[in-house]
Amino acid sequence: MPDLDMVMAGLGDALGPVTLLFVVAGVVTGQFVGAVPGIGPVMAMAIAIPFTFVLDPLPAIAFLVGVNKGGLVGGAVPAVLINTPGTPDAAATAFDGHPLARSGKPLKATKMALYASTTGDTFSDIVLITVSAPIAAVALFMGPVEILALMIFAFSVIAGLIGDSLWKGVIALALGLLCATVGLDPQHATPRLLFGWYELYDGLPLAPVAIGMLAVAEILRRLAAVKGRPKPAIRIPESQDPADRRVSLAEYWACRFTLARGALIGTFLGALPGIGSTAAAFMSYASARHASRDPESFGKGSLHGIAAAESANSSVVGANMIPLLTLGIPGSVSAALIISAFMIHGIQPGPLLFEQQGRLIYSLFGAMIMANFVNLLAGQLGLRFWTRVVAAPESVIFSAALLLCIAGVSLSSGGLFGVAVMLMFAGVGYLMTAFGFSVVIFIIAFFLGPRFETSLSQSLVLLDGDPLALTGHPVALVLLGLAAVTVWHLGMRRPVKAARHGAGPG
């Protein structure tokens, strides 16, 4: 168990002025970019990572976590005001948020989203702080064979659950692993797949690949779809009944069970790799509607609908950090970006992290809790301003984002070769998304590729190439069995069920 002195020292570090400043900057940036439809926290984190190179690890990671948390709150603003979710996970929020805004209560809708978001987020952070150290202690007993089996299980879940075709997921996964093998191979130090580009000796750089596929590809997609001037946001009436501009304590308390259910669903799903906040929000919304005494009110501006969606999608953020910090396995793209920031600062996430960098981890936990308070405060003060951001022209936003990507990648990779890699992967990312191949799976596989190869090599040596030797590793056997069941269920059974329900092939 963690030493109490270390925990207190870590939490104390989180309250330092520099860390606090970066938490505030991250949350405000996150709320801002979340409020702009089409940017979102993932793109903002991808762009921001190169700029955090010069910072100490704690402020850098606290900033990125702040962007992620703030983005989820900001994403609800355009969902509520113009029925255009700033982030995919805010889509369920729009079901009730937009009707409430159209009925003349836009501030009430955005404030409910804010309160539900911070409630869910704080709950999942408390779960993260409570369970991650014990899980990491258990994970220390896992050897290379178990780690390999765990990665295969994670790959099977991610490939099966993200997107609507297991086989497209498998192709994206294999492409990610293939790209991860570019450069010197870890066993024999011989060059692989360089095609004469000696800059690739160290492999394809993570930041340009991630920024190209996540940020630039999305910018290209949005720019290609721009038609005319941006739609204006809903006008906020100047003279409103005060009760329509705020959420009373009684209204918040009336949603307590909905909030708790959403937080539990989001935390549980967030701890599993591959199931993102979008799925959590929709599942929580459906569950709240099912449990409601007045299900007809859903979709017509129900505060319960907003509370269910926002508490679930925000509680995924903290829970996503459980597999990341304890096992070193990112369960989502934002987690993969945070893990890459750890590695840029020379920190290897995984079970040893709590032994080697315990103070930093508890500082990070402290910063996450602080970020929730800042989120609440910045949301209270800034909601009126973020509603104006919705109307900012996409042409300016995206040209600025493109310049930031070019500058950020050239700073991180020390030249324009990284920018060329970024543009190449932007094209790849655009085509993959258009044809239904998940870039999320690609990025996670690309990130885990080197570790996967090392674990595979170590496992083959330990097992002496004999599959029957796996019987000496029961945990690995169970995980491989679960992976097989997952592939069978998601690849074979789900399509058959979908076909029975009338979903034809694409």
Place this chain on the structure above:
Amino acid sequence: MTNRLLGLFFACVGLLLLLVVIPRQTEVIDYGWMRPQSLPNAAAIVIAAAGAVLAFRPRGAIDFDWRKAGRAALYLVLVAAGVWLIALFGFEVVAPLIAMAVMLMAGERRPAWLALGTVGIPFVIWLAATVLLDRPLP
């Protein structure tokens, strides 16, 4: 039909990687459980096999529009040309031109927004990178 063609495409890509690209781009080493080509070969086999299954059982949504893809390609070519010009003349000179070209292509004609995007944003980036972070821009 598109998914079927995609499946066939990836089956062919997997085979091409396995039979042509990987043998030419990796060194042959004949000892140890893991060779340099082991994981690339495994990935190529998975791509070919999954492509074949996709061709046989096509499934999954597709959101491809030739006109939008053409516009996206134009933007990509524009930015690539801008990066090439940055290598020749530097970020400070070319970044405003890239921003201006992107905004004009996106249909922005309002002078205030054009000025903000062309002058204000490149200046803020220059300020953040060169002055605050003390890192040189390309």
